Amino acid sequence: MATRPDNVTPEQLPRLLQPVILGADYSAYAYVRAFWEAYEARSLIYASFDVKSISRTRFAEYRVVDGIDREEVLLATLEALGEELCASGRVCFLVTCGDFYARIVSQHKPELERWFYTPVVDFDVLDFVTQKENFYRVCDQIDMPYPKTRYLDCADLAAQVDDEGFRYPLVAKPSNSAAYHYAEFPGKKKVFIVRTPEELRRIYAALRASCYDESLIVQEFVPGGDSHMYAVYAYADGDSDPVFMVCGHVGLEDHHPEAIGNAVAIVPEHNDEVCAAVARFMKKVGYHGMGCFDAKYDERDGSFRFLEMNTRPGRSSWLVLLAGINYARMQVEEVVLGRRPAPARPADDWVYVAVPRRVIARCMPAGALRDRILAAYANGSARFALGWDADSISQRLWARVNYLHQVSKFKRYLPEGDRP
Missing domain, CATH: 3.30.470.20 (ATP-grasp fold, B domain)
Known part of the structure; x- marks a missing residue:
C-alpha cells in the first residue's frame, strides 16, 4: 500500500502539494483561493452535489460523489484517492468544510494519516468541544458568559419539555450539529426562534421522531438583531x-x-x-x-x-x-x-x-x-x-x-x- 511522503522540503512542496477539500460552501472556495495564492496548487473538491457557484472554478477539480457525507462512502473514497495520489508521490493535504466531514475525518485521523496530512483537530478535543453541553461547562469554568441554557434529551421518548423559568421567545438548536445533519423532518432549521410553548413541543417531538438522539438546547433569547x-x-x-x-x-x-x-x-x-x-x-x-x-x-x-x-x-x-x-x-x-x-x-x-x-x-x-x-x-x-x-x-x-x-x-x- 502507498503512504504519504515524509521529509518534504519547502522547495518540493509547491510541486507536490495536492489539497483535498471536503464540502462545497463559501469556506471551500476560500480554501481554493488560499491554496492557489500560497502554492499555485489546484485543489480537489469532493461534494455530494453540484454547487455551480463553486464547481466552475478553474483553480480546482470538482468531483460529485453520491453519499459522500456518509461515513462508509467518505472513508472508501479517501482510501482510494490516497492510494492513487500517494503512489504518484503527491503530498495530500486534507481539509474539511462542514461539521459532519470534520467529525468523520477527526475520528479516523490515525488511519487517514497513512495517506493524508490534515490539520483537522484530534478527536478527543473535537468530540469534547462540539458537544455543546461541554462547551457551556467550560464557559462556566473560565468565566465566559453565555445565555441561560437547558438541555432536552431527544433520545428519551417519554421526556417532557421543561421550559420553567424561561420567557419566550427562546432559541432552540441541536447540541450536536454533525449528528443533526442526518436528521430529516418537516420544518427543519439550523436554529429555531421559538415563540410559544406549543411550538417548542412540536420541535422537540419532531426531533425525537427523527434519527437525532442527542440533546436539544433551549436558551434564552438575547435581545437585539x-x-x-x-x-x-x-x-x-x-x-x-x-x-x-x-x-x-x-x-x-x-x-x-x-x-x-x-x-x-x-x-x-x-x-x-x-x-x-x-x-x-x-x-x-x-x-x-x-x-x-x-x-x-x-x-x-x-x-x-x-x-x-x-x-x-x-x-x-x-x-x-x-x-x-x-x-x-x-x-x-x-x-x-x-x-x-x-x-x-x-x-x-x-x-x-x-x-x-x-x-x-x-x-x-x-x-x-x-x-x-x-x-x-x-x-x-x-x-x-x-x-x-x-x-x-x-x-x-x-x-x-x-x-x-x-x-x-x-x-x-x-x-x-x-x-x-
Whole structure:
C-alpha cells in the first residue's frame, strides 16, 4: 500500500502539494483561493452535489460523489484517492468544510494519516468541544458568559419539555450539529426562534421522531438583531496559545431556514474582552488549530454571550484572507513541514459581504454600522466572498447569479428587515 511522503522540503512542496477539500460552501472556495495564492496548487473538491457557484472554478477539480457525507462512502473514497495520489508521490493535504466531514475525518485521523496530512483537530478535543453541553461547562469554568441554557434529551421518548423559568421567545438548536445533519423532518432549521410553548413541543417531538438522539438546547433569547453578533476566527499553536485572532462585527446574517446564523456582512472590530475569552477557552481545552467562535452582545448588562465554537474554518473564513493571513499556508507549514506558526497581526481595512448593497440598505437598521458597510460598497473595500477576477468566466457568472439571488431570498425570508 502507498503512504504519504515524509521529509518534504519547502522547495518540493509547491510541486507536490495536492489539497483535498471536503464540502462545497463559501469556506471551500476560500480554501481554493488560499491554496492557489500560497502554492499555485489546484485543489480537489469532493461534494455530494453540484454547487455551480463553486464547481466552475478553474483553480480546482470538482468531483460529485453520491453519499459522500456518509461515513462508509467518505472513508472508501479517501482510501482510494490516497492510494492513487500517494503512489504518484503527491503530498495530500486534507481539509474539511462542514461539521459532519470534520467529525468523520477527526475520528479516523490515525488511519487517514497513512495517506493524508490534515490539520483537522484530534478527536478527543473535537468530540469534547462540539458537544455543546461541554462547551457551556467550560464557559462556566473560565468565566465566559453565555445565555441561560437547558438541555432536552431527544433520545428519551417519554421526556417532557421543561421550559420553567424561561420567557419566550427562546432559541432552540441541536447540541450536536454533525449528528443533526442526518436528521430529516418537516420544518427543519439550523436554529429555531421559538415563540410559544406549543411550538417548542412540536420541535422537540419532531426531533425525537427523527434519527437525532442527542440533546436539544433551549436558551434564552438575547435581545437585539443580527448587528449584535460578533465572530472570532482564531488559530492556536501546539501550546494552545493564539497565533492570530480576527474579530469581526456582524452586520447582517442569512435568514434562510437552513442557513440561519451565517453572516453575510462583517466588518473588522477588535474587542479585547471577546478575544481574551476565546484565548482562555482554547487554553483550557488544549485546542490546536483553527476554529471560530460566535458571540452576541447583550445590551442589558454590556456582556458578550458566547453561543458556540466551530472546530474548523467557518463559512465566512475568507475574511481571514481579507485580513492578510493565509491560514492554508499556515496549516500546511505546521502540519507538513513541522514549522511552528509565527504570530500574525490581522489588517483592518476589509469588509466581508455575501449580498448586494441593496440588501444591506433594505435589511439593516439605520446606524453607524450600516453606514460603514454601505460606504465600503462605495469605496470598493466591500468584497464578495465568491468574487475573484482571476477565475473563469463560468465561475464568475455563477458567482454573480448567487450574489444577485440574495436580493429575492432576503425579500422572502426577511421581508421587514432586521430589527435593531
